[in-house]
Amino acid sequence: MPGPDRLLRPRHLAALAQCPRRLWLEAHRPELARATPHFESAPFDIHELARAQEGTGTRLGPHQSHETALRRTRRILAAGHPGPIFEARFVHEGLLAETDLLTRDPLAPERWRLTAVHRTTKPKPHHVARLAAQMWTLEQCGVPISRAQIRHIAPSFVLETPGEYRGLFTDTDVTASARAQQSDMADRLGEARRIVSGAEPDCPTGPHCRKPAPCPFAAHCQALEDAPEWPVTLLPDGGGRKWARKGVCDLRELDAATMAKPREARIVAATQSGKPYHDTQGARRAMASWSRPRAWLDFETIAASVPLWTGTKPYQQVPFQFSLHLEQTDSTITHHQYLCVDGSDPRPGCAEALARTIPPNATIIAYNAGFERAILRALARQVPAFEAPLMALTERTVDLLPVTRNHWYHRDQRGSWSIKAVLPTIAPDLAYTQLAVQDGAMAQDSFLEASSPATSPERRRALEEALRAYCTRDTWAMVVLARRLAAPQEGSAND
Ligand code: SF4
Numbered sequence: 001m002p003g004p005d006r007l008l009r010p011r012h013l014a015a016l017a018q019c020p021r022r023l024w025l026e027a028h029r030p031e032l033a034r035a036t037p038h039f040e041s042a043p044f045d046i047h048e049l050a051r052a053q054e055g056t057g058t059r060l061g062p063h064q065s066h067e068t069a070l071r072r073t074r075r076i077l078a079a080g081h082p083g084p085i086f087e088a089r090f091v092h093e094g095l096l097a098e099t100d101l102l103t104r105d106p107l108a109p110e111r112w113r114l115t116a117v118h119r120t121t122k123p124k125p126h127h128v129a130r131l132a133a134q135m136w137t138l139e140q141c142g143v144p145i146s147r148a149q150i151r152h153i154a155p156s157f158v159l160e161t162p163g164e165y166r167g168l169f170t171d172t173d174v175t176a177s178a179r180a181q182q183s184d185m186a187d188r189l190g191e192a193r194r195i196v197s198g199a200e201p202d203c204p205t206g207p208h209c210r211k212p213a214p215c216p217f218a219a220h221c222q223a224l225e226d227a228p229e230w231p232v233t234l235l236p237d238g239g240g241r242k243w244a245r246k247g248v249c250d251l252r253e254l255d256a257a258t259m260a261k262p263r264e265a266r267i268v269a270a271t272q273s274g275k276p277y278h279d280t281q282g283a284r285r286a287m288a289s290w291s292r293p294r295a296w297l298d299f300e301t302i303a304a305s306v307p308l309w310t311g312t313k314p315y316q317q318v319p320f321q322f323s324l325h326l327e328q329t330d331s332t333i334t335h336h337q338y339l340c341v342d343g344s345d346p347r348p349g350c351a352e353a354l355a356r357t358i359p360p361n362a363t364i365i366a367y368n369a370g371f372e373r374a375i376l377r378a379l380a381r382q383v384p385a386f387e388a389p390l391m392a393l394t395e396r397t398v399d400l401l402p403v404t405r406n407h408w409y410h411r412d413q414r415g416s417w418s419i420k421a422v423l424p425t426i427a428p429d430l431a432y433t434q435l436a437v438q439d440g441a442m443a444q445d446s447f448l449e450a451s452s453p454a455t456s457p458e459r460r461r462a463l464e465e466a467l468r469a470y471c472t473r474d475t476w477a478m479v480v481l482a483r484r485l486a487a488p489q490e491g492s493a494n495d
Contacts, residue, residue, distance in 0.1 A: 006094075007091060007094055007095070007096040008027075008094055008095050008096065008189065008192055008193065008196070009095075009096055009098075010095070010097065010129070010130035010131075010132075010133030010134055010137075011026070011130060012026055012027060012192055012196070013095075013129065013130075013133050013185075013188055013189065013192055014126050014129045014130055014133075016188060016191065016192050016195065017129060018208060018209075018211070018212070018215060019203050019208055019209070019215065020195050020201040020203060021200065021201045021202075021203040021217070021221065022215055022217055023192055023195050023196065024195055024196060024198075024200050024201055025200070025217045025220065027196040028196070028200070029220075032217055032219075032220045033216035033217055034216045034217075034218070034219055044306040046117060046118075046119045046305065046306065047100060047117050049165055049168065049169075049306065050100070050101065050117040050151055050169060051086050051101075052165075053165070053166065053168075053169065054084045054086075054101065054103070055084075057083065057084035057085060057086055058076060058081060058084075058085050058086065059086040059087055060072050060073055060076075060085065060086065060087045060088050060089065061086070061087030061089070061098070066089070069087075069088075069089040070089050070090070070091060073085075073088040073089050073090065077143065082104060083102055083103045083104040083112070084101055084102060084103045085099075085101075085102040085103075086100065086101055086102075087099065087100070088102055090134075090137050090138050090141045090143070091137070091141075092136075092137045092140040092141050093140070093186070093189055094189070094193065095133065095136075095137050095189055096137075097133065097134040097137035097138060098134075099114060099115075099116075099134055099138070100115055100116050100117045100151075101114075101115040101116075101117065101151070102114060102115075102143075103115070105146040105147065107146075108146055110144065111144045111145065111146035112138075112143055112144065112145055112146065113145070113146060113147045113148075113149065114131065114134060114135055114138060114145050114147070114148045114149070115148075115149050115150075115151050115171065116130065116131045116134070116149075116150055116151065117151045117152075117169075118150060118151070118152050119152070119153055119305040119306075120152050120153065121152060121153050121154075121155040121314060121315065122152060122155075122172070123150035123152060123172050123174055124212075125212050126212060126213070127150050127174075128150070128174045128177050128178055128181070129181060131148050131150065131174060131178050132148070132177075132178040132179075132181035132182055132185070133181075133185065134148075135148050135178050135179075135182065136182045136185045145175075146175075147173060147175050148173075148174055148175045148178040148179075149171045149172060149173050149174060149175070150171070150172050150174055151169050151170070151171050152169065152170065152171075152172065153168060153169065153170075153305055153306075153314045153315075154167060154168060154169060154170040154314070155313070155314060155315075156313070157307070157313060157314055158307070158311065158312070158313050159307040159308075159309065159310050159311065159312055159313075160310060160311075161310065162310060165306065168306065168314070203221075204225065205218065205221050205222060205225060209221070227249075228249055228250035228251075228252075230250060230251040230252055230271050230411070231249055231250065231251065232244055232248060232249055232250065232251055232254070233415075234251060234267065234271075234414050234415035235251070235264050235267060235415060236263065236264075236267075236415050236416075239261065239264050251267070251268055251271045251272070252271065252272055254268045255268075256268040256269040256272070263405070263406075263409075266409050267409055267411075267415065270409050270410065270411050271411040274411065276408065276409060276410040276411075276425065277407075277408065277409040277410075278407065278408055278485075279406070279407040279408075280407075280485070280486065280487065280488050282406065282407045283403055283406075283407035283408070283485035283486055284485075284486050286402075286403040286406070286407065287403060287482060287485070287486060290363045290365060290398055291361075291363055292327055292328065292329045292331070292362075292363070293326060293327060293328050293329060293359050293361065293362040293363070294326075294327040294362060294363050294364075294365055295324055295325075295326055295327075295358045295359075295362040295363070295364045295365065296324065296325040296326075296327065296365050296366075296475040296476075296478045296479055297322060297323075297324050297358075297364050297365065297366050297372055297397075297475065298322065298323050298366065298367070298372070298471060298474040298475045298478075299319045299321065299322045299371070299372060299375045300319065300320060300321040300322070300440065300443045300444075300447070300467070300470075300471055301317040301318055301319045301320065301375060302317075302318050302320055302444050302447055302448070303315045303316060303317045303318070303444075304316075304318075309344075309345040309347075310345070311345075311382065317374070317375060317378070318345075318346065318347060319346065319347065319350050319375050319379065320339065320340055320341070320346040320350070320447050321337070321338060321339045321340070321346075321350075321443075321447070321467060321471050322337060322338050322350065322353070322354065322471070323335070323336075323337045323468075323471035323472050323474060323475040324336045324337060324357060324358065324475060325475045325476060325478075325479050326357070326358070326359075326362070327479070333479065335472060335475075335476075336353075336357045337468060337471060337472065338350050338353040338354075339464060339467055339468060339471075341447060341450040341451050341460065341463070341464055341467075342451070343451045343452075343453065347379060347382055347383055348383050348385075350379065351379045351380075351382075351383035351385070351386040351390060352383075352385075352386060354376075354379070354386070354389075354390065354393065355386045355389040355390065358393060360389070360392065362396065363396055363398060364393055364396050364397040364398070365397075365398055365399075365400055365478060365482070366397060366398075366399060366400070366478075367399070367400050367401050367404075367419050367474075367478055368399065368401045369397050369398060369399035369400075369401070370399075372397055373394045373397050376390050376391075376393050376394045376397070377390075377391070377394055380394070400478055400481065400482060401417060403482075403485060404417055404422055404481060404485065405417045407485055408422065408426075408484075408485055410422075410425035410426075412424065412425050413425055419474065419477055419478070419481070420432055420439070422481060423477045423480075423481065426480060426481055426484045427477075427480050427481075427484070430473065430476070430477060430480065432470075432473065435466070435469055435470050435473060436462075436465075436466035436469070436470075437466045437467055437469070437470035438470070442470075443467060443470055443471070446463045446466055446467050447463075447467065449463055450463035450464060450467070
């Protein structure tokens with residue numbers, strides 16, 4: 001049985017709803033789960049913020065043993081606690097419910113409101129499924145629930161005053177849908193117990209592995225299957241599904257000449273031949289109008305669930321760093337960057353540095369430029385002193401991604417044109433795996449840690465250095481990629 005206390009949690013029932021094998025793996029092999037990249041909105045603990053807004057109450061967790069928490073929960077409920085109660089604990093039939101918040105119903109004080117706190121901007125189906133299991137457990141323990149609700153981030157919240165987070169949360173009543181999931185709860189619990197006490201179920205992978213969310217055990221399950229090295233699922237935009245339905249699993253079984261979409265035909269041909277697709281002339285034509293000076297630009301942003309600076313909303317993208325390789329008319333290149341880790345609002349400094357550094361006649365080049373344009377537009381609105389030059393930059397921003405997508409493919413990209421997939425096929429010595437910060441999620445984590453007053457100066461310097469190295473790699477990668485796209489390549493299929 002799962003865990004040292006041999007109890008099932010509501011998340012185990014949610015796992016069973018996706019697949020019996022997922023339940024078994026969650027219970028016995030949790031270390032095989034691939035973690036979803038995420039960052040915490042340090043220094044904020046979302047549960048602590050939610051508790052603070054409830055006012056005074058009794059907190060039962062987390063610094064006590066499981067048995068003590070159960071005993072204290074029973075004792076204060078029996079004594080008629082007026083609520084709120086934070087982190088109460090209940091067990092019924094081996095199902096453990098660890099609640100975020102219990103409050104007395106003001107209209108019927110003998111009953112309780114059960115609240116789960118999440119950092120999303122709306123309730124998700126798996127939030128409701130877990131709350132339904134909690135609700136069932138509490139009611140089986142004799143605690144009547146009048147309302148089950150998800151307390152989540154209010155998307156319209158704007159931080160007006162530093163540290164003032166009243167209004168950050170909103171509650172959504174999910175009582176009806178939670179109740180609707182309770183009729184077969186005892187059966188599902190029995191089924192879950194049977195599965196976790198047996199051997200690992202043999203479930204083939206399929207569409208259910210992506211619904212309601214991608215399963216974190218996908219790599220484990222796929223490795224156990226006799227999958228081809230180049231599966232048809234590498235075709236972009238779900239293009240492999242129709243072939244899988246026809247029983248064709250391997251890209252090498254397809255005929256490039258009969259593929260309906262040119263991009264799919266290139267993928268099939270490059271995979272079968274092992275030679276990259278490279279249309280040098282097409283790439284040159286696509287980039288011919290990108291006059292110098294050229295500003296190769298990349299932003300790093302943070303989208304904190306709990307806004308960090310006044311005037312910002314939950315999950316608003318705020319740029320804290322940019323890297324810029326500036327290519328002059330004589331083709332010389334200089335590097336420039338901006339990084340703000342002192343905890344202050346990075347937007348004014350970022351706007352000023354962009355306006356000061358990028359020549360007014362430059363072509364701005366980004367990879368997936370819609371993102372950079374959106375950040376420039378938002379900065380123009382939010383830092384009015386630089387509105388005109390920043391808006392002018394958006395109009396001169398071009399995109400290297402479609403040029404790459406239309407004129408280059410190496411089978412090692414495995415169906416992706418992200419710069420991290422393309423770069424190793426062009427310049428293996430520039431792989432991101434050599435860097436301390438390797439992706440956007442790590443950059444956000446590093447930024448938050450570097451900005452924290454609790455971080456030592458030595459650690460902050462190391463984090464700054466890692467962030468600078470990462471963002472610099474992003475823009476230098478574009479320069480190298482564009483040069484390679486425009487250059488003939490020995491052994492390419494086209495030139
Ligand atoms: S990857 Fe698919 S088959 Fe494997 S545990 Fe997850 S849902 Fe089940």
